[in-house]
Amino acid sequence: MSPSTSEPTTTDGEPWAEFRRALLDQGILLETGVDGIYGRSATYESVVEAVDALAVSAGADLGAVNLRFPPVMPWATFEKNGYLESFPDQMGSVHSFRGDEKLHAELLRRTEAHEDRGPLLDATDIVLCPAACHALYPTQSGTLPDGGRRFEIFGYCFRHEPSQDPFRMQSFRMHEFVYLGTPEGARAHRDDWITRGLDVLGRLDLEVESVVANDPFFGRPGRMLAANQRSEELKFELVVPVFSARRETAISSSNCHLDHFSRPFAILTSDGELAHSACFGFGVDRIALALLDRHGTDPSRWPAAVRGVLWP
Amino acid sequence: MTVNETIRQVVADHGRLAVPIESLADGDDLFAAGMTSHAxxxxxxxxxxxxDFEFPEKMLKKSTFESVASISAGVAELAGT
Structure with missing residues (x-):
């Protein structure tokens, strides 16, 4: 595959075209030349920070251990947690150059000529984090205390699905509340957080509702994984209508992983059984975008009640 | 091998069951016997x-693969077409 040179695509007629134009024209987001990768203005960041603070307050009573990981994680984690099996097309692998001066000259030549640079680059042992909680599980091998453990993790996530739809960023932030413990505890965490999420997002005057969902698993086998996930109601998304077309768009999700993450990393309950995990993720960038879509692109003119919740 | 034997061999080789396939009746739940979604x-x-066939989209769901009997029914349906 040749290196991507982004061709400007026609956006007229797309449901998000008008919103995108407003965000870019007003400098709220800055184009970088790659679809789904944006610079962010102070205005945009002030909304993200306020949304994030609100997300933190929604779980302040839980005593969750607060952790941060870098936006990259070991390939070894990726290999074990099944991401490569389920989402190979969304992964981001970090490559670097390990050749000699001669190959370096060739790399520069190919770059100048816009030829395929891929064969001259070597994969490193790190990948981009696809979800904020993925880096957590390898650190939790062993036996959990009675009652399990709760974590709060904020981080950058990467999904390779380039699009000009502002809601589909390739690089975005997620604030997650994770539980590790018994199967019953995991379900309870998932369900409790659907209620908490609906409550806190509803306070922003967003028309949010919870729906059964599935992850975009890869290929024909993926269709079976998606059908299983739906029939077992493992994933719920909190969705809002966006644009004048009122397209249903997920801004948070609540997921039961069963023992998907505890099995590869040998995470056990205090009874010695394989633990189950669950997470609730606030999609803070998408929540910020949903607010800009619903209340307008100038936050200083948002309804007083919404501003009061975000900037108390 | 009969169709039933082939199915049992495939499940034994790929299903990552927690018990030997011989201990399961045709109607027993394979997921209850330890088969994961990925398996x-x-x-x-x-x-x-x-x-040498492809399962159509409508059969790509858990219930098609939940027992040797349900797999047999699926195989019979596809062999008949």
Whole structure:
């Protein structure tokens, strides 16, 4: 595959075209030349920070251990947690150059000529984090205390699905509340957080509702994984209508992983059984975008009640 | 090998069951016997190799692969077309 040179695509007629134009024209987001990768203005960041603070307050009573990981994680984690099996097309692998001066000259030549640079680059042992909680599980091998453990993790996530739809960023932030413990505890965490999420997002005057969902698993086998996930109601998304077309768009999700993450990393309950995990993720960038879509692109003119919740 | 024997061999090789396949009756739940969702996909792909067909989209769901009997019913349906 040749290196991507982004061709400007026609956006007229797309449901998000008008919103995108407003965000870019007003400098709220800055184009970088790659679809789904944006610079962010102070205005945009002030909304993200306020949304994030609100997300933190929604779980302040839980005593969750607060952790941060870098936006990259070991390939070894990726290999074990099944991401490569389920989402190979969304992964981001970090490559670097390990050749000699001669190959370096060739790399520069190919770059100048816009030829395929891929064969001259070597994969490193790190990948981009696809979800904020993925880096957590390898650190939790062993036996959990009675009652399990709760974590709060904020981080950058990467999904390779380039699009000009502002809601589909390739690089975005997620604030997650994770539980590790018994199967019953995991379900309870998932369900409790659907209620908490609906409550806190509803306070922003967003028309949010919870729906059964599935992850975009890869290929024909993926269709079976998606059908299983739906029939077992493992994933719920909190969705809002966006644009004048009122397209249903997920801004948070609540997921039961069963023992998907505890099995590869040998995470056990205090009874010695394989633990189950669950997470609730606030999609803070998408929540910020949903607010800009619903209340307008100038936050200083948002309804007083919404501003009061975000900037108390 | 009969169709039933082939199915049992595929499940034994790819289903990552917690118990020997011989201990299970045709109607027993394979997921209850330890087969994970990911393992069921490997079973599905191995069945497609063994019988040289492709499961249509409507059959790509858990219930198709939940027992030797349900797999047999699926194989019979595809062999008949």
């Amino acid at each position: 069921s996909i490997n079973v599905m792909l191995a069945l497609e190799d063994a019988f």
